[in-house]
Amino acid sequence: MTALRALVLGDNAKADWHPFDAIGKGLLSALDEVVEVTYTEDYDDLRTERLHNFDVFISLADQWKNMLTSEQAAGLLGFVSNGGAFVCIHNGISLQRRSEVCRMIGAKFTGHPPYREIEIEVVAASHPIMDGVTSFVIQDEPYQYDFLPYTDMTVLMEYEHEGNRVPAGWSQEYGQGRIVYLMPGHDAGPFDIPAYRTVIQRSVRWAAKQL
Numbered sequence: 001m002t003a004l005r006a007l008v009l010g011d012n013a014k015a016d017w018h019p020f021d022a023i024g025k026g027l028l029s030a031l032d033e034v035v036e037v038t039y040t041e042d043y044d045d046l047r048t049e050r051l052h053n054f055d056v057f058i059s060l061a062d063q064w065k066n067m068l069t070s071e072q073a074a075g076l077l078g079f080v081s082n083g084g085a086f087v088c089i090h091n092g093i094s095l096q097r098r099s100e101v102c103r104m105i106g107a108k109f110t111g112h113p114p115y116r117e118i119e120i121e122v123v124a125a126s127h128p129i130m131d132g133v134t135s136f137v138i139q140d141e142p143y144q145y146d147f148l149p150y151t152d153m154t155v156l157m158e159y160e161h162e163g164n165r166v167p168a169g170w171s172q173e174y175g176q177g178r179i180v181y182l183m184p185g186h187d188a189g190p191f192d193i194p195a196y197r198t199v200i201q202r203s204v205r206w207a208a209k210q211l
Contacts, residue, residue, distance in 0.1 A: 004208050006035035006056040007045060009092075014041070015062040018091040018186065023060070026191030027089070027200070031058070031096060031152040046072040048079070055210050056085040059092030067097040070145075077104060081175030085207030089200075090143070090185030104174050106153050107145040110124070113161065115141050120168050120184065120196075124156045128211045129171065129180070135197040137138045141186045142166065157199075169199070171206065178207040 008031070010020030024039070031037050035056060043061075044050065046068065051057060057079060068076070077100060080086045086104075088095070092108045096102035121135045142161055147153075153172040158165045168183040180203040184190035191197065205211040 004035040004055045004204070004210070005053065005104045006031060006037050006058055006115050006204065007051065008037055008039045008052040008058045008060065009041070009043070009045070009110045009142070009165065010039065010060040011041055011062040015063045016094075017081045018060070018062040020060055020062075023185060023191065026188045027060070027185070028159055030191060030197040030200050031204065032202050036103045038094070043068065043072050046075045046079075048075040051079045053076050054084075056087065056204055058204070059086070059088045059095055060090070061094050062091045064094045064097070066093075068095060068101065073098045075099055076101060080177035080179065081102060083176040083209075085204065085209070086174075086177065086179045087146055087200075087203050088181045090141075090183060093143075093181065103148055103177065106151040106170065106172055107167075107181070110143050110146050112141040112143050115186065118142055118168075118184075120157050120159055122156070123158050125156055127154060127171065129199060129206050130156050133195050133198055136193050138184050138193065138196070139187075140184050142189060143168075143183050156180075159183075169203075171203075178209065 153170040155167045157169040
């Protein structure tokens with residue numbers, strides 16, 4: 001089987017809150033088991049003529065104040081709708097600044113309570129990503145979201161906050177492509193947890209239709 005090629009987008013000097021170097025080693029070690037990784041901080045790599053060289057796009061973008069250009073957004077939407085895989089981790093949802101990308105992801109980040117211990121519970125045990133995965137505990141920012149109507153997402157994981165159940169990961173299809181969002185990832189800690197590494201690897205494979 002031909003190795004999957006993944007483009008990972010992050011930020012360092014220009015990061016608003018989450019410099020990639022603070023988390024990248026753990027994430028890349030997990031990804032290296034399933035994909036050939038190219039890391040970039042150039043958002044123009046989302047343009048159609050560049051992104052089509054990859055099978056999977058993984059966002060750890062950390063640009064909450066800046067918006068993708070129309071060409072960058074069109075490249076990403078076209079990539080996914082034509083069968084590309086899109087995995088978005090934690091702050092990668094900052095691409096929501098472009099409304100059409102937000103709609104593709106299916107939810108908008110609205111804020112988070114203080115960093116704390118969080119128990120991540122599996123709620124879609126029959127999904128190929130979560131099969132055999134058990135609940136795990138992380139230290140992280142408990143991201144919260146507004147979910148968009150008319151999306152057909154499958155919630156994969158949840159956590160509890162003030163008596164409410166909050167999604168911590170979901171999957172959905174977009175055109176001919178697939179999308180996975182995973183909440184854990186504020187710092188390096190979650191990427192060292194075997195259960196979460198499995199979830200990341202399977203998310204990439206499922207989104208790429210290899211699972």
